Amino acid sequence: MVFVKKLIPSAWLAVGVMLSGSIAGCTSTESIGSFWLGEDGEITHDAEPVPVPNRSGLVYTPDSRDRQYQQHVEVEPGYKDPLHHGYAPAQTHKRLNDYASQLAMELMDNATRLTQQDMVGVASFVRLNQSLSDSTVLGNQLSEYLIAELQDFGLAVVDFKLAGGITVTPVGDFVLTRDGTALAKQVEMDHVVTGTIIEDDRGVRVNARIVSLENKQVVASANVYIPAFIVMDLNKVASVN
Structure with a gap:
């Protein structure tokens, strides 16, 4: 995957590439190299790769609902079937x-x-x-x-x-x-x-x-x-x- 950002008026492109093989002399799969587009149209590569963290997995960020559920579990631990324990919706369109x-x-x-x-x-x-x-x-x-x-x-x-x-x-x-x-x-x-x-x-x-x-x-x-x-x-x- 290649990410391209054009900066004006400097007329150069910064491109980040996740390397899966050997590209422009870089073989690490855990680094990003910087590519530069010169005025003559030639693309040159920065010699020093930039390390990046491993983002192969999905990360879930808790929100207010998770915190509310956690507070409820701390008060009443254990699962209870809501239908057997007085379940009643706040609103229903069924009659x-x-x-x-x-x-x-x-x-x-x-x-x-x-x-x-x-x-x-x-x-x-x-x-x-x-x-x-x-x-x-x-x-x-x-x-x-x-x-x-x-x-x-x-x-x-x-x-x-x-x-x-x-x-x-x-x-x-x-x-x-x-x-x-x-x-x-x-x-x-x-x-x-x-x-x-x-x-x-x-x-x-x-x-x-x-x-x-x-x-x-x-x-x-x-x-x-x-x-x-x-x-x-x-x-x-x-x-x-």
């Missing part, structure tokens, strides 16, 4: 509806024998336990998001929580209910979207499927893993409300 969108996309991608004319209801997702009737904030909100997401794919979604009529009260007019006696007497559905949630220290595994009500056949299935900090944010909002 629960993003995971609902991913679920809907996988369900429609894997769907068989499902047409746009089929009436589909969306039920709450429940914990995978003996009763299969224990839902959570995550399970209820996920089913609500899936209504809109599946409709975007052209499915005919049925809301079976619709009451038999509108209830007018001083604080509002209501048509949705969870009271079984107040529900509409008959709701036509061909399929239902349901699923289970499995919780661990890192987050929640959601297993979703679309099942035919006629023959109980699973016509589509999908799963997604939702990190713990997403679920914890949902629980904080629910506790405030």
Whole structure:
């Protein structure tokens, strides 16, 4: 490698060369010679080589992040899995509806024998336990998001929580209910979207499927893993409300 620097107005060039063999009488691989360009165009070499340090390796210079990490290690030595010890990012662009969108996309991608004319209801997702009737904030909100997401794919979604009529009260007019006696007497559905949630220290595994009500056949299935900090944010909002 040759480095050339032109100095004005002296009209000479200083050239540094790492010597890998014998050049102009210099055989050391650890020295730099100086080359001079005269006014007559002739290049002459300085008789005395200039020694240079060996720079064959890469040198890393620590910065503030290294010093900060070192201080953290001195306080708490040993590695800890952040997900198992309350990991929570300062900021995240991910929301629960993003995971609902991913679920809907996988369900429609894997769907068989499902047409746009089929009436589909969306039920709450429940914990995978003996009763299969224990839902959570995550399970209820996920089913609500899936209504809109599946409709975007052209499915005919049925809301079976619709009451038999509108209830007018001083604080509002209501048509949705969870009271079984107040529900509409008959709701036509061909399929239902349901699923289970499995919780661990890192987050929640959601297993979703679309099942035919006629023959109980699973016509589509999908799963997604939702990190713990997403679920914890949902629980904080629910506790405030």
